[in-house]
Amino acid sequence: MTMPRHDTGADAETNTARVLRGLEDSRPTVRLRTAMAAGTTPDPRFVDKLVERCAVEPEFFVRDMLTWALTRHPVSMTLPVLLREVRSERARARSQALHTLSKIGDRQAWPAITRTLLTDADDEVARTAWRAAVVLVPEGEEPALATVLATQLGRGGRETRLSLSRALVALGEVIVPALRSATMAPDRGVRTHALATQRLLRDPDAGSGFAIEEAKRVAVLGGPGQEER
Incomplete structure (x- = not known):
């Protein structure tokens, strides 16, 4: 051998x-x-x-x-x-x-x-x-990170928006206040992205395309107030 x-x-x-x-x-x-x-x-x-x-x-x-x-x-x-x-x-x-x-x-x-x-x-x-x-991100820094990431809502095309939504959802419930604020933004693209991310937070298995289309529908028909009912 x-x-x-x-x-x-x-x-x-x-x-x-x-x-x-x-x-x-x-x-x-x-x-x-x-x-x-x-x-x-x-x-x-x-x-x-x-x-x-x-x-x-x-x-x-x-x-x-x-x-x-x-x-x-x-x-x-x-x-x-x-x-x-x-x-x-x-x-x-x-x-x-x-x-x-x-x-x-x-x-x-x-x-x-x-x-x-x-x-x-x-x-x-x-x-x-x-x-x-x-x-x-260290423990306790997640809310601050969520606030920074939320400033990027509405950015780029589908791939970029989905990446941001997934990153936010991975942080968990700490993103809720930042998303709520973003649903009232004057920019429709920001509102739509925030609503889509809210839906993914509630159901991470939901198809991203569906979430975005539903968010657009809500934004057009009722605005962010409808989403909160």
């Missing part, structure tokens, strides 16, 4: 170089396999390159593997680099760093989830920030 061979120092250096090179390969399948290898055999020397690649990787499935690889490394190594990335000028860097922080789930990252990120002009960054915030 062949016994497993442990890498020597030279072998380790060769493997590190192979991983760093593979993450830059033009073929997505090679980048995917390389990211998987980096997570299977974590090495502190991979962290910076994994984070750097997250910021520019065009393929979703490769980005997801890069995130997985980062979660396999010690938080003490990944957290400082990711916290730097959420302040990047590149939207993809901010978005993927936030996604990775949500997967790591360490609440030390909470102070980095700023109002600026929660209201980011880029919809994908904002959606990722909402999801990360719901995961990382």
